[in-house]
Amino acid sequence: MKPAAEHTQDSEQYKKKQRFFKSLLTIYGRKPVLEALQNPQLRFFKLHLADSNKPQGIIAEIIAIAEQRGIEIQYHDKKALSRISKNAKQDQGVAADIQLKQYISVEEFISNKPQGNCSLIALDRITNPQNLGMIIRSVCAGYIDGLILPQKGCAALSPLVIKASTGTVFKTPLIYSDSIEQALELLSNTGATICTLSSHASTSLFDYQAKGTTVYVLGNETEGVSPAVQALSQHQLCIPMNNEVESLNVAITAALIAFKH
Amino acid sequence: MKPAAEHTQDSEQYKKKQRFFKSLLTIYGRKPVLEALQNPQLRFFKLHLADSNKPQGIIAEIIAIAEQRGIEIQYHDKKALSRISKNAKQDQGVAADIQLKQYISVEEFISNKPQGNCSLIALDRITNPQNLGMIIRSVCAGYIDGLILPQKGCAALSPLVIKASTGTVFKTPLIYSDSIEQALELLSNTGATICTLSSHASTSLFDYQAKGTTVYVLGNETEGVSPAVQALSQHQLCIPMNNEVESLNVAITAALIAFKH
Structure with a gap:
């Protein structure tokens, strides 16, 4: 049995390690990884390759750039690689951990x-x-000032997401949390105001006067925000619409908030 | 040889007929046509079916609703049907002409x-x-007050477009024209102000004070507006952006204009 102090130290180190791994943005797919490697502004922790990849074509290009940039390459069997990418179907045997300054935890x-x-x-x-x-x-x-991206429930940062973001994902202030509820509770405890967007609300987003830290929560494409999230929110806001349109696409709603004047 | 007066009358009638056909919104594809038929607010001119369709499943449903609503059904061979749908690949042997009050020509x-x-x-x-x-x-x-949709150059109102519009296409004020240049020239001649959106412009969309009729032109997803359209515009407007983002998705830009305060 180890003495108590050593135990604590171990667990502290373990937590620190865990925090570090969470702070890495792991992307996957041959083209997204190649394009990220070609971006000199991105700092990499590691490049992960399945040992079944043939070192030719785009894989050869990826290896050449990683070597040139001095990025550590780690080889895995296919299963281990898919544990890293968390997406065996789309990883194409390639993943990379990126260290981004603007990818932080909700606590940070x-x-x-x-x-x-x-x-x-x-x-x-x-x-x-x-x-x-x-x-x-x-x-x-x-x-x-930040996009809160819970690790549970939302789409992963897949090649499709990176493409649709036109590469802006690497310079967007992203805030990660385990779940949306955890993020909202922590923020609420520090005095932030939580607003949900809902077509049934009576206050217009455009009339709402935000003060201090305001979190605008956007809900699932068909179901809207969950009851648990609704219970955490102080205000419900709507976007007034014409022609009896019931809702806007969620990305449109996000843009109207992001460019609210 | 016909006397001149008769000629004129013929050509007047021909023009009238042509105008009528242009004023019809033709949609195609089994599901979009079925869903449109289920909307009691839509008025139909004709339902077009390929005679190769087996009258069962969704086709039987389409025929039943059309008969119940007293809508004329016209049968064609596959080639003739695809001349009506203008999309042999996606029409699935079904097209329908819809008469919409809010689908008008730029002249109207x-x-x-x-x-x-x-x-x-x-x-x-x-x-x-x-x-x-x-x-x-x-x-x-x-x-x-209206979305100008040129018949040349833009995507057709395909099943995908109707789906992405969540059915709102049937209640949106749509203005059709042969080409974008024709629409802009006609509007310009009546005193309308033409503005193009461009990330290189110095005036912000949000600062621009619109007066009278203002047309905001959105250009192709990768190339922006064409030089011919640029030449017809009086103002270039930008949406000021952070983090050195170069452009927004065109649908996002449209929404920022549509909800500009």
């Missing part, structure tokens, strides 16, 4: 929260990769 | 132009069906 965001007004968009089960990519692109271009 | 729009300020969005070679459907949905929901 809270401890460095900007002074004054601050707007966040949080996603509750956005499952369509096209929508997620478009949301990322609009948030990156618009006036939003 | 001009002769009934609303008094005061009026905003139009015009599309210059928007070829992605998903984008076109999303633009229609946002225009329908937003604060726009």
Whole structure:
């Protein structure tokens, strides 16, 4: 049996390691990884390759750039690689861990929260990769201090998402959390105002005067926000619409928030 | 040889007929046509079926609703049907002509132009069906008096477009023209202001004070507006963006215009 102090140290180290791995953005797929490697502004932790890849064509290109940039290459069997990519169907035997300054945990965001007004968009089960990519692109271009991307429930940052984001995913302020509820509870405890978007609400997004930290939550494409998220929100906001249109595409809603004047 | 007066009458009748056919919105594909027939607010001119369709399943359903609603059914061989649908690959042997009050020519729009300020969005070679459907949905929901949809250069109102519009295509004020240039020239001659959206412009869309009839032209997804269209425009407007993002998705841009405050 180890003495108690050593145990604590071990667990501290384990937590630190875990935090580090969570802070890595892992992407996969041959083309997305190649394009990311070609971007000199991105810092890589590791390149992961399935040992079944033949070192020719795009794989040879990927290896050449990684070697030239001094990025560690780790080889895995196919199963181990798919545990890293978390997507055996789409990884094509290639994954890469990227270290991004603007990819932080909700706890880190809270401890460095900007002074004054601050707007966040949080996603509750956005499952369509096209929508997620478009949301990322609009948030990156618009006036939003962070996009909360829960690791449970939302589409993964797949090649399709990266493509739909037109590569902006690597420069968007992203805030990760385990679940949307966890992120909203932590933010709520520090005084943030949680707003959900709903076509049934009576207050218009455009009339709403945001103060302090405001989190706008966008819900699932067909179901909207979940009851649990609704219960955490202080305000329900709508976008007033003509011609009895019932709802807007979620990426459109995100853009209207991101460019709200 | 016919006397001159008769000639004129013939050609008048021909023109009238041509105008009538142009004013019909022709949709195709089994599911889109079935769903449109199920909408009691839509008025149909004719249902077109390929005589090779077996009258069972969804085709039987389509025929039953058309008969119940007293809609004329015309049978064609496959080639003739694809001349009507203009899309042999996707028509699935089914097309329908819809008579929509809010589907008008640019000439009709001009002769009934609303008094005061009026905003139009015009599309210059928007070829992605998903984008076109999303633009229609946002225009329908937003604060726009008409969407100019040239018959040359833009995506057709295919099943994909109708789906992405979530059915709003049938209640959106649509203005058809042969080409974008023709529409802009006619509108320009009646005093409308033509604005193109461009990431290189210095005036912000949000600062621009629109007066009278304003046409916002959105250009092709990769090439932007064409030089011919650029030459017809008085103002170039941009959407100011952060993080060195170069452009927004065209459907996002349309929504920011449609909900501009």
